Amino acid sequence: MNETSGPEEAARPSDEAPIRSYEIPYRYDTTATTAQLQEKFVDLGDGEETGAVVSIAGRLMLKRDQGKIVFGVVQDGTGRIQIFAPTKTTPNFDEFAGLSLGDWIGVTGEVIKTRRGELSIRPSEWVMLAPTRRPFPDKWHGITDPDTRYRQRYVDLWVSEESNAALRNRSRIMSLTRRWLEERDFMEVETPIFHSIASGAMARPFSTHHNALDVDLYLRIAPELYLKRLTVGGFERVFEIGRVFRNEGMSTRHNPEFTMLELYWAYSDYNDIMELVEQLVSSLAMEICGSTTLVYDDKELDLSVPWKRASMLDLIEEHTGLVLSIDMDRDALAAIAVEYGVEVKEYYGTGKLILEIYEKTTETQLWGPVFVTDYPKEVSPLSRDHRTSPGLTERFEGIVAGRELCNAFSELVDPDEQLARFHDQEAERAAGDAEAMGMDLDYIRALEYGMPPTGGLGIGMDRLVMLLTGSTTIRDVVLFPTLRPEQVTGTPPEDEAQAAPPPVE
RNA sequence: GGGCCGCUAGCUCAUCGGGUUAGAGCAGGGGACUUUUAAUCCCAAGGUGCCGGGUUCGAGUCCCGGGCGGCCUACCA
CATH class of the missing domain: 2.40.50.140 (Nucleic acid-binding proteins)
Structure with a gap:
């Protein structure tokens, strides 16, 4: 209805847009899409x-x-x-x-x-x-300002086909992942997000406070220790897909809150987990992309099973010619690390030094998919000693499209050993590592009741979605990525009394 | 956190090394058009050039400070 033919509120200034007075139905039946x-x-x-x-x-x-x-x-x-x-x-x-x-x-x-x-x-x-009261973006260009796209996703979803498709695919990937795991008798659980000790990963937590209990709490940085308590409790195949929170910088690969899949599989080891990961990811690729061969960032990626497996030390040798070992002289190793530009700290032992050298020289060269196996014990406080290589653990990370997709291990199940590892972490914290893992005595107590041999896995689901949707920034696969709160709230276009500005968070 | 780049109409973009009234497309308003495809054509309207200082006869343009954003980098998944 336009100005001349439609009823109009007398109070309105004439220079405003025509006021429509439609009867808006309470429901509407469609018969087709x-x-x-x-x-x-x-x-x-x-x-x-x-x-x-x-x-x-x-x-x-x-x-x-x-x-x-x-x-x-x-x-x-x-x-x-x-x-x-x-x-x-x-x-x-x-x-x-x-x-x-x-x-x-x-x-x-x-x-x-x-x-x-x-x-x-x-x-x-x-x-x-x-009716829309605000003008829609340019019908050809849409919204190009990324900040506006993320803040006003409700508009972006209409005008940006790629956003819309990626975010719908995210939902499908989550759903398919759940179904795939449930078909294999994994049971989904929900464990606390409030933790009194932020542990289970190396990261700095967000903190909050519970008034009634008058205690400080942390938002979880990983669900790991709770899930393994459930393994002790007899839940033999559990998984959780949930939000975790890490108080770190943001980037195209990092959102402060992100979605992690963790699963624990009793009576299995890290070899079983490798098979599980490659099968899960390749089957998701088939479902979402229709192929296990995809192109990411203009480079080809073949996700077909099996994926390459190689130990960290072998990969370092392959990329640098350096033959390193965990029982080398610490200072000799430190000297090599410095050569490759590592900022060596006092408390770094051989394990940490090897990891740093790997990250500097080798990890950046990997495209994958490849399982990098057998991480030093010093940097793996929750994984079990390697069955044949002292000083190493049965841990692997999956590198896909040049990025860490997952982290997994044969779980450390021995309470005495776990306690010792926690003590080592405390020492590192005292030496200046703010991200060292926190001591969790209840977790030790749980292990003392006996935890069976167990394989465990964590997958960054946001990164998996990026991979399968071809997105190069994590914000494109998170509906509402973390942003600085908007300083100036948008003023309504017509009449401030009609629509108050949204509250600033 | 560090480095580089950006911010002009609701949206997408112009405006030569400072120089008169900062332009255009789309959207919105008025008009024309009975098969369009980002329809087209005519008319009118639309601006705190991110904010605050400074230099200058004169600043959107140069300088300083601040805000916000992007990219790279650092930490991690």
């Missing part, structure tokens, strides 16, 4: 009519007012379809012509194909479902 129609009528000839009357709903994304005919394009969650609205047959034609880009409408009408071959609905009825 746009994708269903596009698929069903793909063979319809130009200018043909079908006799099929359907109802669809969505947002008006394009409008071409041709005078006596208005062409609209409505988008729903599945795709788009044109609305062909001639004066003669369209109810409230002037109002239809006056719709804004971004308005939600419901349309009932016959499915036809125009002379120019565009599948269309010719409305016999239509209804406003929600």
